[in-house]
Amino acid sequence: MTTYPLIYATNDATILPQGAADLLDGAIPTIKFTSPDGNSKFTLCGPEAPWPGIQDGILLVDGLSGVTPGFKHIDLKGARQPGVTWTYTMYDTCNLTMRLQAHATTPQGMSRLVSEWIGAWNPNLQGSLEYWTVDRGYWWFPARWGEPWADQIKQLPRLVLHQEFTQKIRNDLAFWLGVPWTDTFPRDTSGWTGSGSGWLQLGNIGDQDGWPAILCYAGTEDGATFSFANGPGSTTMITFGPLNAGDIALINTLSRLPRVVDLTPPRSQAPQSASPSLLDTLINFVSGNNVPPLLQQFESAFGALPQTAPLASLITGNYTNPIPGVAQPQYAQPAAIACSITGGNPASKMVASITPMRVWPE
Structure with a gap:
């Protein structure tokens, strides 16, 4: 099993001192993704997230969109009726978009990181996306690869040691799940x-x-x-x-x-x-x-x-x-x-x- 972030030279995934202080402070939410087979784990946001230039890892950089599910109102309407009569609201899937950056300290580490991330996503399988805060608790959903990557790669990540990309994730269940x-x-x-x-x-x-x-x-x-x-x-x-x-x-x-x-x-x-x-x-x-x-x-x-x-x-x-x-x-x-x-x-x-x-x- 590989856990990111880590220091490539030593394969060390220990949380850094500033991260430990942030964890005690409790202000920053933690967001993690685990691959369907459980062999790849990435902390994307929070006290345990990677520090560029020190650790290899994937970092959330521009927030999230599509955190809540879509929905449709099911209505009835008569031929001469002003407006509609609401009958039900049907929730759709939750389609989450993340803007991410991959960072590494060596070409070998960058190659391994990008390969590990790509290998962790399969549209036929589901991993888990976790979101938790100290004060609001633990929530997660089964995460499916939503759409192909469409980002243009101007320079090979291995040569520049960083790469921005967009990850689209689908939650088939619509809702975030809590602890039973x-x-x-x-x-x-x-x-x-x-x-x-x-x-x-x-x-x-x-x-x-x-x-x-x-x-x-x-x-x-x-x-x-x-x-x-x-x-x-x-x-x-x-x-x-x-x-x-x-x-x-x-x-x-x-x-x-x-x-x-x-x-x-x-x-x-x-x-x-x-x-x-x-x-x-x-x-x-x-x-x-x-x-x-x-x-x-x-x-x-x-x-x-x-x-x-x-x-x-x-x-x-x-x-x-x-x-x-x-x-x-x-x-x-x-x-x-x-x-x-x-x-x-x-x-x-x-x-x-x-x-x-x-x-x-x-």
């Missing part, structure tokens, strides 16, 4: 026998509606049945089960997504191909005790969604009440969704999450 708000039932496993009721406490610091994703782990024995309410304050319960021992299922409450995805690891481990499937990726994700995945992220990366599993026949009821977004993250409050597990065992549990989504990363 998660909860588990039961929270305290001491004395947990596998049956009981409680609450899933979830909040939404995004400005878009939050639809919970819920992972149900059957545990070591057959018979676990999971229930959760149709949103905060609702007494209408949605029931799923009974499941077999070892079953792991993802329940999506957003209606356009597959309702139930079976993420049970294979009973016998077959050798995986060099390019794991979407389902393999999701199974590996949840088997590592990660939070419920934002399925739209995987849809964007793979261009498809897994099919609704046969386990969907075990669910009754529809979830219709998302947790609303808020104008500012500090306005978010935990919302309690009633839940229960019956017929379970000490290893049975539910893990729920909401991934916040905002149009602006601060």
Whole structure:
């Protein structure tokens, strides 16, 4: 793995003293890009950004445009109606443009830097673009190469040790994603026998509606049945089960997504191909005790969604009440969704999450 900025002669990526002071000050936002394979990481802005003449790296020089997604108003209009009747607003992709400079201290370093940056972008794959500040938190989105480079190269970068260029990036999901708000039932496993009721406490610091994703782990024995309410304050319960021992299922409450995805690891481990499937990726994700995945992220990366599993026949009821977004993250409050597990065992549990989504990363 290569991390920029770095000092070419020593391959040292240590943050400089001024950068450390800026980091403590907290005034400058940090912007980073990581390649789809995770092997190339670039800090483009912030305390860890490159210092020209000292470190090799890519530097944001002229700010950003297209930070927020586009949108279209969906309207109705009668033949004799003044104006229109608004019905809905549909968000488009977020198309971000960055004006960047590549800097290096040697011809060899410049050649390596430019090659590493070009190799980190593939229109068929997605890396990650991160934006965070000390006071406003961490936001990111899956970043796809948006358009070919159109800059004219008047002199070869290797000869002049710097190059300005424009990078266009597409966010298929439209919104910036934040750290998921998660909860588990039961929270305290001491004395947990596998049956009981409680609450899933979830909040939404995004400005878009939050639809919970819920992972149900059957545990070591057959018979676990999971229930959760149709949103905060609702007494209408949605029931799923009974499941077999070892079953792991993802329940999506957003209606356009597959309702139930079976993420049970294979009973016998077959050798995986060099390019794991979407389902393999999701199974590996949840088997590592990660939070419920934002399925739209995987849809964007793979261009498809897994099919609704046969386990969907075990669910009754529809979830219709998302947790609303808020104008500012500090306005978010935990919302309690009633839940229960019956017929379970000490290893049975539910893990729920909401991934916040905002149009602006601060």
